[in-house]
Amino acid sequence: MQTTDDARLVERLKARDDAALETLISHYEGKVFGLALRVTGNRPDAEEVLQDVFWRVLQHIDSFRGESKLSSWIYRITANTALEKVRKRPKTRDLPLAEELGPAMTEDGRIAEPVMDWTRLPHDELEQKELAQRLEEAIAQLPPDYRTVFVLRDIEGLSTEEGAEVLDLSVAALKTRLHRARLFLRKQLTDYVSARHPALNPPNPGRPDAHMS
Amino acid sequence: MLTCRDVGQLLQDYVEGALEAPVRQRLDEHLADCPGCLAFIKTYKHTIAISKDLRCKDIPPELQRKLRSFIKDKLGQPDA
Incomplete structure (x- = not known):
């Protein structure tokens, strides 16, 4: 479930509030970039993921129903976007048992x-x-x-x-x-x-x- | 008495505090008497502890600017 702060931020984003957009970005850019950088393993890909994630969040914010926390939803978009990039590369070895x-x-x-x-x-x-x-x-x-x-x-x-x-x-x-x-x-x-x-x-x-x- | 192999299987729940008290106590008893398992658990926990310090708190200022200008451009496009 989302928190009250999340709910308020989402409502403001749905109303296209510029200050809410800045709040969203400044709160999540480090988390999104940190995950993207480690999953993709390189900065150019991580930068693309960073931009794609925030754009996807804004595109889909109207359909965000608050069934999960906002952070979980953003992490999910980030992980999927970063893994999409990595999966296009040759397959890596699996871990030993x-x-x-x-x-x-x-x-x-x-x-x-x-x-x-x-x-x-x-x-x-x-x-x-x-x-x-x-x-x-x-x-x-x-x-x-x-x-x-x-x-x-x-x-x-x-x-x-x-x-x-x-x-x-x-x-x-x-x-x-x-x-x-x-x-x-x-x-x-x-x-x-x-x-x-x-x-x-x-x-x-x-x-x-x-x-x- | 637990074996070292048992300890290996309980290790994750042990460090996450998810073991039932009696099992935890048996594991602690094993550790008191087994320097190998003790060293293994300590280094497993330490690996987790130092990983926390790798968290990225801020992104570089030029990247912050680039991101905001990308979003602004996208929002300014007619189909946005």
């Missing part, structure tokens, strides 16, 4: 390799920037459907239910994609930190028969 994105396990279900804890990083501002940069690169490697879920949920901060509504997915399907995206990103960051800071690698637990991979 969740089990392959975690540590190796023994047959009886115990972790069979040392796991690095890099959460005390970054030590300084430069490392913070490098880690954020590495995260951006890893997000760009996610298949578009996973990337869209991850950006909406973990970057834009939508709830699981709102993300599922925006993408027309079941909550279970959204959670599965989100989890695999997070596992993939965690692994990419771990590999990066492990190469940069070998001293942080924990000692081998000393079970030479434990490795499965």
Whole structure:
């Protein structure tokens, strides 16, 4: 359901109020551009999506009935417009299975390799920037459907239910994609930190028969 | 006693606070005794935490201008 503020803004937009148009744009341009940039992966496409989204919103505002939140509706138009662009490109690889994105396990279900804890990083501002940069690169490697879920949920901060509504997915399907995206990103960051800071690698637990991979 | 594989399957609900109290308690007991799972959960949570900082708050001023002028032009067209 839409909020009272949403309802008022929509009514003013339907009445072609210029100030309402500016309110709409200034409130949503960052959200739309942020999602568009990450889903398409390049600025020229993201700029086109940004313009198309606001134009589509204005074209269809008269038929907006307020059955969902205004933000959900705008995110949905943004995700669809950005994914349309991406789907015209050659298909990307799918993600490995969740089990392959975690540590190796023994047959009886115990972790069979040392796991690095890099959460005390970054030590300084430069490392913070490098880690954020590495995260951006890893997000760009996610298949578009996973990337869209991850950006909406973990970057834009939508709830699981709102993300599922925006993408027309079941909550279970959204959670599965989100989890695999997070596992993939965690692994990419771990590999990066492990190469940069070998001293942080924990000692081998000393079970030479434990490795499965 | 939960295995590390069980922890992997409960991980997402654990970090989102969606586990029933008794299951959560069993998982906490496992973590107290398993540095591998603890490190894995901590880095999973940290990945989520640093992702929040990537949110785009403002778009560049020239892009703001371009967007507004695009919309204004479109609205000015006879078929708009």
